[in-house]
Amino acid sequence: AQSVTQPDIHITVSEGASLELRCNYSYGATPYLFWYVQSPGQGLQLLLKYFSGDTLVQGIKGFEAEFKRSQSSFNLRKPSVHWSDAAEYFCAVGAGGGNKLTFGTGTQLKVEL
Amino acid sequence: GAGVSQSPRYKVAKRGQDVALRCDPISGHVSLFWYQQALGQGPEFLTYFQNEAQLDKSGLPSDRFFAERPEGSVSTLKIQRTQQEDSAVYLCASSLAGQGGPYNEQFFGPGTRLTVL
Numbered sequence: 001a002q003s004v005t006q007p008d009i010h011i012t013v014s015e016g017a018s019l020e021l022r023c024n025y026s027y028g029a030t031p032y033l034f035w036y037v038q039s040p041g042q043g044l045q046l047l048l049k050y051f052s053g054d055t056l057v058q059g060i061k062g063f064e065a066e067f068k069r070s071q072s073s074f075n076l077r078k079p080s081v082h083w084s085d086a087a088e089y090f091c092a093v094g095a096g097g098g099n100k101l102t103f104g105t106g107t108q109l110k111v112e113l
Numbered sequence: 114g115a116g117v118s119q120s121p122r123y124k125v126a127k128r129g130q131d132v133a134l135r136c137d138p139i140s141g142h143v144s145l146f147w148y149q150q151a152l153g154q155g156p157e158f159l160t161y162f163q164n165e166a167q168l169d170k171s172g173l174p175s176d177r178f179f180a181e182r183p184e185g186s187v188s189t190l191k192i193q194r195t196q197q198e199d200s201a202v203y204l205c206a207s208s209l210a211g212q213g214g215p216y217n218e219q220f221f222g223p224g225t226r227l228t229v230l
Contacts, residue, residue, distance in 0.1 A: 004155075036221075043117070043204065043221035044156070090155050099208070099217050100146060100169065103155030 002027040002093045006104035014112045015083050021076040021107050023091030032094035033074040034101065035065055039087045047089075050074060061085070086111045115139070117222035119205050125228045126195045134190045134225045138207030145188050146219060147180055148204040156204055162188060195229045202226050 003026045013019055025031055032051050036044040048059025055067040065076045074091060088108050092101040118137045126132050138145050144163055148156035149172075158172040164185035173180070177196075182188040192199055206219040 041223065043223045044206075045221075046218055049218070092155075099219070100158045100161055101148075101156070101219065102158065105153075105155050 002031070002095050002102045004091050004093055004102055004104035006089075006091055006107050008107045009105070010108045010110065012110040012112060013081050016080050019076075019078045019081045019085070019109070021089050021091075021109070023074045023076065023104060024072050025074060025091070025093045026072065027093050027095060029095075032099065033065075033067060034092045034094060035059065035063070035074075035076050036090045036092060036103075037061075037087045038090065038106075044090065047076070081109075081111055083111045083113055085109060117205055117207055117220055119203075119222040119225050121225060122223065123226050123228075125230065127230055128197060129194050131191065131193045132195055132227065134192075134203050134227070136188045136190070136205030136207075136222060138186065138188070138205070139209075139220055140186075142207035142209050142220075143185075144208040144210065144217065144219075145182055146206040146208075147188070147190050148206065149174075150202040150204055150224070152201070159190070159203075192227075195227075197229050200227055200229045 005024045034049045035047040038044050047063050048057050050057050050067045058064050088106045090103050090106045092103045120135045147159040150156040160180045161169040162182040177193045179191045202224040204224045205222045208217045208219045210217045
C-alpha cells in the first residue's frame, strides 16, 4: 500500500524568503504525485501534479516541485514566499480505482512579516 | 461554474444520533470521493463512486458508515449511532472521468465539520 510522509509539521519563514516543503512517498509503481493547499475553512486546492516526463513541474501561485525517484521524494519549493501563502500543505499520491488519494499529515506554513 | 458544494457546513450531534452529510459534485463529473480529515491529520479515503456504482468502500471505518449516490450525481454519507471518534471534517471530491490517472484531477468541496458530543 502507498504512503506519504511529510516530516515537517510546522515551518516558519519570513516573507520574501525561499521555501521548501519535504515529501517522501512509498509506492510500488510509478506514482502520481500531488501537492494541495488548504486554507482555514476552505477546501483543498491543487497546486501541482506529477505523473511522468520532466521531473520539475510548475504549478500555480509560483510553486514548483521536483520528483526524485532515487530519493522517493517530491519536494515543494517557492523562491519567494508571500504572506498569503500561509496555509497547510498536503502531499498526496494517487493510485487505485479512480485515482484515490493517500495524503501525508500536512505541513503548516507560517509566514512572518 | 459552480464547484463542489457540501451541506451542512457544520453539524453537532449527540453521541448515538444518526447524521447525513450531503455532497453536490460538479455537474457532469463521473467520479465522487469521500474523505475523512481528523484534527491535525491529512484527509483519509473513505469511499469512491463511479456514477451510481460504489466501486471502493475499503476506507469506511465501520458498518456504521454508509454512502450512496443513487442517481449518479448527489451523494450522501450517513453515519449511524455517532461516536466521539467520528468527529472530523468530511470532505467530498469529484472528478470528470471515471478512470484513474493524472489527468483526472479531484476538485474538493469545503467540507462538513462534524462534532459529536
